[in-house]
């Protein structure tokens with residue numbers, strides 16, 4: 238019989254009762270170190286006192302009023318995001334997919350309002366992930382996810398990630414934008430070369446296209462800078478954010494330069510929940526932490542320490558893992574063809590560590606940004622035990638020479 242909770246996920250048989258910082262406690266009393274963060278979402282850890290207090294106080298006052306009225310919490314959060322990014326204006330919504338929908342609509346509207354309604358195509362990349370709505374699935378382009386859902390939404394072309402010749406070849410009279418994750422998260426923690434991102438910016442300027450960045454996973458300090466594109470020293474025209482922005486409370490955002498944002502006039506786009514007082518109070522509390530003096534420097538330092546630890550694991554366990562990639566606290570361990578990332582993820586759970594599998598047989602680490610060296614040491618130790626056992630199993634299974 239079908240479970241009451243629709244079976245769209247293969248869930249691990251773990252349920253959590255409470256969390257504190259980087260740690261979670263299961264309902265049967267086990268303590269687990271969380272290096273998955275609910276898929277890069279609980280950016281300031283579990284039960285952060287400032288976030289908990291802010292959300293509880295706001296919930297007791299007013300949670301939701303709709304966008305028919307002014308929402309001071311949203312005005313404040315938007316202003317703070319504008320002050321700390323390339324953007325001039327922000328639209329709030331509830332998820333990453335919804336932020337990308339808004340971004341795609343903003344791109345199309347921009348060209349339509351500039352007299353080019355035929356320009357509605359976005360150049361996207363193989364291995365991308367942009368969400369599960371019909372348009373964002375089409376932008377994702379993964380045949381497996383699209384199967385059975387009718388014709389994809391028109392206007393998304395896919396070229397190999399990192400291939401500038403392919404991008405230039407794909408640009409045509411209908412091209413409106415280039416849409417890319419600075420680091421492909423679900424696709425296997427694959428960072429775009431910084432020079433590639435700069436070349437995309439230059440191509441957008443040359444051909445009058447918009448650079449649309451999906452920073453749903455890479456944003457809000459995850460890369461060690463507030464926005465991952467800052468590593469390349471470029472600015473997009475429009476960008477989506479979600480995941481870490483609410484620290485676990487559902488919140489998404491479209492950040493845009495004025496030349497894009499000004500076309501989304503009253504009535505062109507909307508949401509009932511988006512940017513409500515509760516969600517935006519969560520967003521403000523998360524920003525209080527992430528924008529505090531020295532916080533991102535600390536993330537960067539911790540990330541480099543974690544990177545070193547992972548490099549040592551690769552050196553010690555070459556039959557299990559072959560490399561590290563990513564940026565900041567979004568790192569991927571490349572599993573060798575002899576092992577399966579999902580099995581490594583399950584084996585790490587047995588050692589007390591939560592991670593997330595990603596594409597290309599990668600084991601993804603995305604701890605909350607508040608961790609320090611002690612949590613890194615603990616995680617590296619757990620992975621060391623996980624990989625030692627995996628290597629032993631491989632040796633035992635190998636045919637005798």
Ligand SMILES: *Cc1c(COP(=O)(O)O)cnc(C)c1O
Nearest residue numbers: 332333334366367368422453454
């Ligand atoms: C998770 C993710 C999304 C989708 O976000 P949802 O909140 O699940 O809709 C979109 N883009 C990227 C890069 C993501 O990592």
